[in-house]
Amino acid sequence: MKIFKSKKKKTVLVCCGTGCLANNSLEIYKELKRKAEISGINVKIRPAVKATGCNGLCEKGPIVKIYPDDIFYCNVKVSDVDEIIDRTIKNDEVIDRLLYLDTSTGKRVKSHKDSKFYGKQTKIVLRNIGEVDPASIEDYIERGGYQALKKALSDLSPGDVISEIKKSGLRGRGGAGYPTGSKWEQCDKANNFPKYVVCNGDEGDPGAFMDRSIMEGDPHSVIEGMLICAYAVRAEQGYAYIRDEYSLAIENMSKAIEQAKKRGFLGSNILNKGFNFDIQIVRGGGAFVCGESTALMSSIEGNVGEPRIKYIHSTERGLWEHPTVLNNVETWANVPVIIDKGAEWFNSIGTERSKGTKVFSLVGKVNNTGLIEVPMGMTLKEIIFDIGGGIPGSKKFKAVQTGGPSGGCIPESLVDLKVDFDSLDEAGSMMGSGGMIVMDEDTCMVEVARYYLNFLSEESCGKCVPCREGIKRMLGIVDGICSGRGQEEDIDLLFELSETIKEASLCGLGKTAPNPVITTIKYFREEYLEHIINKRCPAGTCKELINYYIDEDICKGCGLCQKNCPSGAISGQLKSKYTIDISKCAKCGVCRDVCKFKAVKIKGGVAK
Amino acid sequence: MSSGKTQEIFSYTSSILKEYPREQRFLLAILQDIQKQYNYLPREALTIIHEYLDIPMSKLYSMATFYKALSLKPKGKYVIKVCDGTACHIRGSSLIIDEIQKLLNISPGDTTEDGLFSLETVNCLGSCALAPVMVVNGKYFGKVTPKMVKKIIDEFGGQNSEDI
Numbered sequence: 091m092k093i094f095k096s097k098k099k100k101t102v103l104v105c106c107g108t109g110c111l112a113n114n115s116l117e118i119y120k121e122l123k124r125k126a127e128i129s130g131i132n133v134k135i136r137p138a139v140k141a142t143g144c145n146g147l148c149e150k151g152p153i154v155k156i157y158p159d160d161i162f163y164c165n166v167k168v169s170d171v172d173e174i175i176d177r178t179i180k181n182d183e184v185i186d187r188l189l190y191l192d193t194s195t196g197k198r199v200k201s202h203k204d205s206k207f208y209g210k211q212t213k214i215v216l217r218n219i220g221e222v223d224p225a226s227i228e229d230y231i232e233r234g235g236y237q238a239l240k241k242a243l244s245d246l247s248p249g250d251v252i253s254e255i256k257k258s259g260l261r262g263r264g265g266a267g268y269p270t271g272s273k274w275e276q277c278d279k280a281n282n283f284p285k286y287v288v289c290n291g292d293e294g295d296p297g298a299f300m301d302r303s304i305m306e307g308d309p310h311s312v313i314e315g316m317l318i319c320a321y322a323v324r325a326e327q328g329y330a331y332i333r334d335e336y337s338l339a340i341e342n343m344s345k346a347i348e349q350a351k352k353r354g355f356l357g358s359n360i361l362n363k364g365f366n367f368d369i370q371i372v373r374g375g376g377a378f379v380c381g382e383s384t385a386l387m388s389s390i391e392g393n394v395g396e397p398r399i400k401y402i403h404s405t406e407r408g409l410w411e412h413p414t415v416l417n418n419v420e421t422w423a424n425v426p427v428i429i430d431k432g433a434e435w436f437n438s439i440g441t442e443r444s445k446g447t448k449v450f451s452l453v454g455k456v457n458n459t460g461l462i463e464v465p466m467g468m469t470l471k472e473i474i475f476d477i478g479g480g481i482p483g484s485k486k487f488k489a490v491q492t493g494g495p496s497g498g499c500i501p502e503s504l505v506d507l508k509v510d511f512d513s514l515d516e517a518g519s520m521m522g523s524g525g526m527i528v529m530d531e532d533t534c535m536v537e538v539a540r541y542y543l544n545f546l547s548e549e550s551c552g553k554c555v556p557c558r559e560g561i562k563r564m565l566g567i568v569d570g571i572c573s574g575r576g577q578e579e580d581i582d583l584l585f586e587l588s589e590t591i592k593e594a595s596l597c598g599l600g601k602t603a604p605n606p607v608i609t610t611i612k613y614f615r616e617e618y619l620e621h622i623i624n625k626r627c628p629a630g631t632c633k634e635l636i637n638y639y640i641d642e643d644i645c646k647g648c649g650l651c652q653k654n655c656p657s658g659a660i661s662g663q664l665k666s667k668y669t670i671d672i673s674k675c676a677k678c679g680v681c682r683d684v685c686k687f688k689a690v691k692i693k694g695g696v697a698k
Numbered sequence: 699m700s701s702g703k704t705q706e707i708f709s710y711t712s713s714i715l716k717e718y719p720r721e722q723r724f725l726l727a728i729l730q731d732i733q734k735q736y737n738y739l740p741r742e743a744l745t746i747i748h749e750y751l752d753i754p755m756s757k758l759y760s761m762a763t764f765y766k767a768l769s770l771k772p773k774g775k776y777v778i779k780v781c782d783g784t785a786c787h788i789r790g791s792s793l794i795i796d797e798i799q800k801l802l803n804i805s806p807g808d809t810t811e812d813g814l815f816s817l818e819t820v821n822c823l824g825s826c827a828l829a830p831v832m833v834v835n836g837k838y839f840g841k842v843t844p845k846m847v848k849k850i851i852d853e854f855g856g857q858n859s860e861d862i
Contacts (some may be wrong), residue, residue: 108823108824108825109824109825109826109827109828111838112825112828112831112838112840113828113840148825148826148827148828149827151827294821294822295822296782296783296784296785296787296821296822297783297784297785297822297826298822298824299822299824299825299826302824303824334730334767335767335820335823336824372726372727373726373727373730374767375726375730375761375764375765375766375767375768376765376766376767376768377764377765377766378821389726390723391722391723392721392722392723392724392725392726393722393761394760394761394764394765395764395765451824451826453784453785453826453827453829454784454785454788454789454826454829455788455789459785459826459827459829460827491784494784525784527784527785527788529788533788538788541784541787545821549821551764654845656797656844656845656847656848676796676797676800676844678793678796678797678844679790679793680843680844680845683843
């Protein structure tokens with residue numbers, strides 16, 4: 091048992107990001123706070139208990155951190171609270187059982203910084219998340235918050251700010267990677283007032299939740315970024331468009347705006363410099379296409395979110411036909427740090443044409459699911475295997491999907507690819523907003539393509555015929571392939587449709603919609619052919635092409651599969667061999683998951 | 699609809715409208731507030747909004763059908779949201795959806811006849827570490843298996859329960 095001594099006031103941070111909240115972390119927070127209040131009578135120094143934003147390692151949540159001793163507890167339960175108070179808070183003992191277990195070394199580590207998951211990360215955007223109470227502007231200021239705003243307003247001209255952002259090489263984190271400084275410059279040159287500054291918080295890519303975590307965990311960094319831009323382009327009104335589903339993000343951003351107003355960081359005559367700026371929150375309506383900048387502006391105006399043609403930039407004629415700078419949440423959060431530490435510092439991180447870091451949500455078939463931030467140029471291998479801890483259940487890594495529905499699947503053969511805007515483009519995928527979905531040998535790539543087509547066919551706004559009808563046609567074809575009705579000419583037809591949709595759609599949704607299909611055919615053509623010619627799904631995913639059966643040689647007759655089968659399709663006697671009635675089987679795979687002997691197997695071929 | 703109910707909708711909608719200036723840009727926010735209260739957009743409410751903002755009914759209909767957060771059909775007492783984001787999908791969310799469809803006999807987007815359950819699929823709740831995830835009226839269930847579905851539904855009164 092390790093014992094440490096610290097005389098300083100302790101701070102207990104309880105992660106209340108969405109992942110941990112879903113694992114009951116609010117109860118832990120309340121209980122810790124209650125117990126800390128009571129025990130305050132006996133303890134000399136009463137600890138401060140704070141609820142923070144997402145720590146990133148959602149897989150191991152709920153997470154509790156204790157400062158100044160830098161102890162990192164994971165998978166904490168309400169029943170652990172007493173022990174944490176008694177042993178760690180009162181007696182300075184570390185509870186080994188709750189420490190993070192580094193699977194690669196088999197050792198438990200006291201501080202999160204000692205783990206590979208955190209050790210390999212560089213936190214710029216996520217600098218405060220998990221460390222501050224998002225509801226407290228004091229916490230943010232204590233960590234250097236609003237210093238950049240003061241610096242900009244006192245020492246820099248609007249032109250200086252723009253050239254600093256240009257020099258930094260910051261590119262938009264929303265997906266396309268447009269240079270942020272150039273965007274601001276264009277808006278600055280437009281001489282039509284009022285101008286607007288917009289935050290795109292309509293994060294819609296499935297499997298991506300970095301923007302939500304930033305707005306929830308460090309809302310002031312977004313506000314400060316918008317303020318600095320508003321000063322640079324001489325805008326007085328800002329809008330933060332946030333997905334309606336993100337209730338906690340809306341709540342925390344609203345609180346932060348109120349606090350900033352009280353402190354004189356927002357409103358009129360900010361910091362007595364004669365600069366006025368205000369931010370209003372607009373709740374999104376749950377339409378994926380509203381993540382597209384012109385559709386988003388249309389939605390703020392109170393219309394349906396249909397994109398418009400972009401031969402005139404939004405920086406000249408955007409919201410209500412006025413010059414508008416629209417950036418994504420993560421881009422905004424980068425801005426204060428760049429102004430504070432300087433363009434050169436930022437420029438030293440990353441690759442030739444992609445500077446700084448990128449936040450990814452590392453999800454899917456990976457051990458350490460969560461939110462990570464790495465310098466541009468880190469290889470996929472380092473991200474997935476070092477930080478992500480590899481694939482669960484000793485399965486084989488198959489592919490990683492980046493860029494959401496606009497991106498593509500990158501196969502195992504490209505695992506040494508250095509991740510930045512350009513390298514992902516070259517591989518046929520894209521950076522997108524930063525979803526990184528890891529797939530293993532059990533994931534069928536044709537089915538993944540089908541999934542994205544289905545998503546896009548539902549989310550197409552319907553304005554352009556090639557997108558609206560073309561995606562549906564592609565979905566029909568891929569659906570057919572997944573259910574054993576595929577024909578050899580289907581692949582050519584898919585390419586042909588892809589070309590048309592790319593060429594003839596107005597906005598990014600349509601222009602990139604075929605990417606998941608094109609990349610999966612490019613890298614996994616064999617798998618398509620297997621479905622089409624042999625009517626087999628090698629990954630064992632496509633229901634119409636598989637059957638479950640129990641291998642008699644392996645079955646020990648424990649009956650667990652029968653007990654767990656929701657369809658009542660398994661029959662047999664204890665200690666004898668069990669069998670699956672194919673006519674009743676719903677192919678849900680529960681039996682395969684519960685069998686301890688791996689006796690349940692999948693047979694390819696068309697179901698009879 | 700009874701006149702009492704109509705009256706109630708009228709006064710609630712009017713109270714919401716008072717909070718917003720007469721500008722089109724607040725239309726989505728107004729509709730969301732009404733949706734939150736009733737779980738759908740009652741026609742009576744739309745009529746009042748149409749008069750207040752001087753926006754044609756056709757436009758309100760277009761908004762209501764475009765945005766997923768809005769609906770013209772009443773939703774059930776319990777709204778089951780199954781996450782079908784990519785992470786949940788590759789960890790088997792479609793099997794969860796199948797199981798719920800089988801148990802409640804409704805497709806995504808529908809409501810059971812007794813008005814108890816609505817089934818919806820959503821694109822990513824950002825809780826990918828818990829994949830697959832389902833949420834019933836804000837309560838999260840993580841790492842759901844088809845086997846767990848019946849238990850979860852039963853917790854909310856189930857399809858055969860009588861204590862509704």
